[in-house]
Amino acid sequence: MKEKLLIGFIFLLVIINLRFFDATFINPTFVNYLDFFAVLGTVMVSAVYMFDRQGGFVLPIQMISLSIIFSMVMALFSWGQGFKDSLFETFPYMLWLLFFWLLHLKIPIRTLEKIIIVYGVFYAILYFFQYANSHIVLFGKPISGEEFTEERGAIRIIFPGAGIFILSIFIAITKISLNDRYKWLYIGLAVLGLIIPVMQVTRQFIAGVFLIYFFHFFKSQSLLRKFLILGAFAGGLLILVNSDIPMIKGVIEVQQRDAKLGKDYIRVQAGEYFLTDFSPNTLSQIFGNGAPNWGISSYGKFIERLSIIKGYFLSDVGIIAVYAMFGVFAIIGFGLMWYKSFVLPVPKQQEYVKYYLWYLLFTSFTWYSVYHYHYVIATIFALYIYHRSYMEQKKWDIISLLIKKAPDSMEKKKILTPVKEAKMIT
DSSP states (O other), rough: OHHHHHHHHHHHHHHHHHHHHHHHTTTTTHHHHHHHHHHHHHHHHTTTTTOOOOOHHHHHHHHHHHHHHHHEEEEEEEEOOOOHHHHHHHHGGGGHHHHHEEEEEEEEHHHHHHOOOOOOHHHHHHHHHHHHHHHHOOSOOOOOSSSEETOOOOOOOOOOOOHEEEEEEHHHHHHHHOOOOHHHHEEEEEEEEHHHHHHOOHHHHHHHHHHHHHHHHHHHHHHHHHHHHHHHHHHHHHHHHHHHHOOOOOOHHHHHHHHGGGGGGGGHHHHHHHHHHHHHHHHHHOOOOOOOOTSSSHHHEEEEEEEETOOOOOGGTHHHHHHHHHHHHHHHHHHHHHHHHHHOOOGGGGTTHHHHHHHHHHHHHTTTGGSSTTTHHHHHHHHHHHHHHHHHHHHHHHHHHHHHHHHSHHHHHHHHHHHTTTOOOO
16 A cells, blocks of 8 residues: 555656646646645655665766755855745756655566656647647747747647656667567557657757667667668658658758857857856856746846846756756766766666666757756656666676575575565566
8 A cells, every 4th residue: 555655656746746747727836836845845755865875876866966955055155046046946956866765665667667658648648739729828838929839840849848758758669679568559659759859840859869769779680681771761861851841841941050150059159158157156166056046036137137138048058057057066977877878787678768868968968858857757767767777687697696606506595595585676
């Protein structure tokens, strides 16, 4: 009963943390308070277990979490932003600590996969519903103005909560390759994973997903099939580039325009500013400036003016925004996380966690996927699954080595007895 209640809480925490996919028809004050208390309660419980474990992804997440918490002190020291304003802005990022509570609870991986898949399907359904009713803003907000408008050859709706959808489609392509019994469900979800990014005409989204799909289905093929797939991919790309599809033409035109701008591209200028000129003192250059309460505190008003006058947005510079807000040690934490994603092995059944972390790396310079609440809970789930899979595999490797070295069958039996008892991993 207790386990079911905890799983139910985690299931609800996802939708609460995503603020019901930023639904505009729900009272925003209610959503803000519900999210605040749900996340803060989770963080307080999770903090108790923060230093219980070692190895895997524990150190990177400790570094990121502590950097986020300490950044509230820096916001006060460097910008005079009060603790109340800092807490209100910082609490969504503090959910990183949930990782440690999940490790303590030992939530089954299959259970988390089911939760992710449910929300991935839910994301797709709500996206198409919003697209069909694009004249009314039901979820999220338009890029500019009061309603969704046509951009890049399509009605552009950047649907909130993309992290959980991206993780779900990477689970889907992994399950397809393993011939899972729900293969047709996963094929449908994987196809949506190609269609929805194109419909949202966001370059990072499209390129990141397509590259991961290509890598996944390419890597395990024979040499002949690799040549055929590569040829088909290149041919398909040429057809798309030269097609009259408005969405594709719109993306290409924007890419060509931005490429011509070079250093004059607004995101390049914003990145340079937040990297070199933003922090008012040496301590802020090391420990960050904290998260600004947009338009409320003096710090938040400065950030608001910066966006209006110069067009510089923290959300446009991804990992540089992490540095600007949370400092050097948070960057080291992310660096360690990505390094480990390349060197730590994971069973084939959970390869999707590597794909998700690589997707974050690919989009980390021009998008807020590394720190925004639309992504954080999906990132935590991916890291928990990765960490647990890796540690369990490491444990079995050690046990297998001990079995091989055991001098007689009696000693093997002593080793195997606790192994059988502990075999229920996921």
